[in-house]
Amino acid sequence: MDFVQRQKFLAKKSQKHLVLPEGYEPRTLQAAKILKEEGLASKITLIGDPKEIEAVAFECALSLDGDFFEVIDPNKESDKAEEYAQEYVRLRQHKGKTIEQARLDMKKVLNYGAMMVRLGDGDCMVAGADHTTGDVLRSGFEIIKTAPNVKYASSCFVMDVPDKSMGADGLLIFADCATIPSPNAEQLAEIAIAASESCRNFLRVEPICAMLSFSTYGSASHPDVDKVVEAVRLVKTKRPDLNVDGEMQLDAALASSVAKKKAPNSSVAGKANTLIFPDLQSGNIGYKLVQRFAKAGAYGPFMQGFAKPISDLSRGATVEDIVNTCAVMLAQA
Structure with a gap:
């Protein structure tokens, strides 16, 4: 059973409520149709203009009748809309948010969807086919918030490589490849801790986490290396239970023959299943190189x-990409 199949199996078993704030977006509705056909959710909420959603659903040959699909118009006044606005004021009053502003903000589909998940009216949220990553993250940060003891949310990719001797039977976590452009040592440490938890949640194995650099154990001297070294120290201080090591080069992290030469005493080198890149440029380039x-x-x-499952999509995402991402979030919920 590959990664996607396993996530679909878990989603089907858990039967959670998915919130899709871009309910009017054609690929999203096509994905929603597949999610229903495969029985991967108990319910799906589509947010947007009902007439627009119904028109696109008709083109997709998707019936919105029955209890499975819920269509919500965020512009419609309701008890829920007012409750959400009041909660948003509570969350943002330190920034000067007024109830009038909050009512307007709750008419934005991403904010409405995020508030549904925050208050337990939905279990998880997937968006981004029609919004930027910044838009999705903003709603997540301001409304869903980060988990306890977490200051910085980040992202990861699950990579499934043909060489099954690598990682966990060919599966590896790459982080951060989409969120924090130039993390400092504290942020890099939080990325490593979160990615280690992602490894447990997604791959169902214990994380073996390598903090990557162009240096291995002081083979090069540079402020960028110092940042990774400090991040490793912070992780080991905050989470001594995690198997994290570095700084190390990629070949030392993955190849046992190289690890024996460069880091013979490391419990991570040559065995890593979770790779932490020093910045967004290297992470984004790295995952795309491996992919291609x-x-x-x-x-x-x-x-x-984040405190609740939320995921971003590329605006170029295919229907299959959306289905797979939704399955993963439903499984995590």
């Missing part, structure tokens, strides 16, 4: 560090 050159499956980005 190794013909690897690249699933994500999945948000990590």
Whole structure:
């Protein structure tokens, strides 16, 4: 059973309520149709203009009759809309948010969907086919918030490489490839901790986490190396239970023959299943190189560090991408 099949199996078993704030978007509705046909959710909420949603659903040959699909118009005044606005004021009053502003903000589909998940009216949320990553993250940060003891939310990819000797039977976590452009040592440490938890949740194995650099154990001297070294120290201080090591080069992290030469005493080198890149540029380039050159499956980005399951989509996502991302979020919920 590959990664996607396992996530679909777990989603089907858990039967959770999915919120799709871009309910009017054609690929999203096509994905919703497949999710229903495969029995991967107990309910799906589509947010947007009902007439627009119904028109697109008709084109997709999707029936919205019955209890499975719920269509919500965020512009319609209701008890829920007022409850959500009041909660938004409570969350943002330190920033000067007024109830009048909150009522307007709750008419935005991403905010409404995020508030549904925050207050337990939905279990997880997937968006991004029609909004930027920044838009999705903003709603997540301001409304869903990060998990306890987490200051910075980040992202990860699950990579499925043909060489099954690598990672966990060919599966690896890559982080952060989509969220924090230039993390400092504290942020990099939180990315590593969150990615380790993602490894447990997604791959169902214990994380073996390598903090990557162009240096292995001081083979090079540079402020960028110092940042990774400090991040490793912070992780080991905050979470001594995690198997994290670095700084190390990629070949030392993955190849046992190289690990024996460069880091012979490391419990991570040569065995890593979770790779932490020093910045967004290297992470984004790295996952795409592996995807293209190794013909690897690249699933994500999945948000990590949030209090509830939320995920962002590429605006170029295919219907299959959306289905797979929704399945993963439903499984995590």
